[in-house]
Amino acid sequence: MGILEVKNVGKRFGGLQALSDVNLSVAENTVHAIIGPNGAGKSTLLNCLVGKLIPDSGSVMFDGQSVLGRAPYEINQMGISRVFQTPEIFGDLTVLENMMIPCFAKRDGAFELNALPSVSQQKDVVDQAMHMLEEMRMADKRHMHAAAMSRGDKRRLEIGMCLSQEPRLLLLDEPTAGMARADTNNTIDLLKQIKQERDITIAIIEHDMHVVFSLAERITVLAQGTPLVEDTPENIKGHPKVREAYLGESA
Numbered sequence: 088m089g090i091l092e093v094k095n096v097g098k099r100f101g102g103l104q105a106l107s108d109v110n111l112s113v114a115e116n117t118v119h120a121i122i123g124p125n126g127a128g129k130s131t132l133l134n135c136l137v138g139k140l141i142p143d144s145g146s147v148m149f150d151g152q153s154v155l156g157r158a159p160y161e162i163n164q165m166g167i168s169r170v171f172q173t174p175e176i177f178g179d180l181t182v183l184e185n186m187m188i189p190c191f192a193k194r195d196g197a198f199e200l201n202a203l204p205s206v207s208q209q210k211d212v213v214d215q216a217m218h219m220l221e222e223m224r225m226a227d228k229r230h231m232h233a234a235a236m237s238r239g240d241k242r243r244l245e246i247g248m249c250l251s252q253e254p255r256l257l258l259l260d261e262p263t264a265g266m267a268r269a270d271t272n273n274t275i276d277l278l279k280q281i282k283q284e285r286d287i288t289i290a291i292i293e294h295d296m297h298v299v300f301s302l303a304e305r306i307t308v309l310a311q312g313t314p315l316v317e318d319t320p321e322n323i324k325g326h327p328k329v330r331e332a333y334l335g336e337s338a
């Protein structure tokens with residue numbers, strides 16, 4: 088039994104069946120990629136896992152507990168953290184200030200931006216934020232404004248901000264979208280490092296097959312809202328159904 092168990096999930100938008108009969112089992116401490124052509128339903132599925140969408144049917148269990156009907160912040164507290172396609176950081180704040188926000192929220196349950204000056208004096212929060220920046224290999228950039236960083240470093244910071252909440256399942260929605268190859272490779276290395284250093288399960292949606300095959304231990308291929316095949320990367324590479332689903336795309 089996986090740490091994440093999705094059973095028979097369906098989701099309709101008006102006349103469009105975006106997901107139907109989706110079954111997915113993500114084993115603990117693995118990297119599981121969800122791939123598929125544009126419009127296959129990947130983001131819809133991810134949104135159903137984090138409480139942003141409620142499926143019309145089926146179940147979503149995390150560590151034996153249903154996530155359905157829970158608010159996104161409750162699901163986050165259960166141990167699921169999501170990194171969005173567009174980095175969600177505060178460009179006007181420094182790298183360290185950005186990192187202090189989730190560290191403070193973890194300690195006190197909530198955070199308001201106007202509390203930042205007083206938070207900056209609180210040694211335990213600053214220490215925790217610095218510790219995370221060191222793990223992210225970003226301590227030397229702590230005084231930089233976040234907006235001035237490369238796309239890869241913004242993503243690195245955002246992943247660190249998610250990890251400061253100590254999630255057991257990290258969901259990544261196209262983490263390398265729009266990145267130059269060097270930033271993409273840095274992100275791959277970062278995710279490998281995180282996997283080595285932490286007990287964490289990673290589910291990743293990704294179009295870039297170089298990223299998928301560098302990281303994933305299992306791959307689920309979605310096509311037209313339903314899983315086509317789930318297998319190891321080696322078996323997925325040459326799978327005729329996968330080639331068919333990607334015909335005309337760069338698989």
Ligand SMILES: Nc1ncnc2c1ncn2[C@@H]1O[C@H](COP(=O)(O)OP(=O)(O)OP(=O)(O)O)[C@@H](O)[C@H]1O
Pocket residue numbers: 100103105123124125126127128129130131132
């Ligand atoms: N809120 C919505 N309302 C109506 N239709 C939607 C909504 N969200 C997604 N869809 C439709 O559902 C289908 C699945 O979309 P989804 O974004 O989940 O696909 P995807 O696999 O993530 O695609 P991409 O790789 O392009 O991001 C698409 O046809 C999309 O247009």
